[in-house]
Amino acid sequence: MDVKQREFIIGIAVNVNMSFFYGAPLSIIWRVLRTRDSSWIHRRTMIMNTLCALFFLAFGFGRMDWFLIIPNGIGVILGAVQVFLRLLIPSFSGGSNLSKMDSSAANLADVVPNHSPIKKTVDEDIDESYEISRDSETSA
16 A cells, blocks of 8 residues: 555544544534523533634645645534524523533432432531531530
8 A cells, every 4th residue: 555545544534533523513503503502512612622623724724635624624614603603692501501411410300209409509518517516416
């Protein structure tokens, strides 16, 4: 196998990998469109993926390497779609998709019998510990 054939095979393999990498946010994009809530889009990941794709797209144009231009061009387009959705559609949960994960614990109570999610702050936990230790001292 000569160098050009090896380069072509590796280029195809890397393009398939990059397609999965940049295509991963498609499910989030559909969820944002369906729920009209952009808090599902993680801002830092969106920004870093878009910048990474943009820099490698520029590098690909500098080398005129289509194995860099095609997947990173798609990555820039998908990143721009995410940025556009993040700016256009409001975020209802304060801007973090982590709060969505918290609400899934509350939904678990609907499915699993005798399951109640316990959410305490540190102060509540300390107050409860203090009350338990105070009660044990008075009963002794």
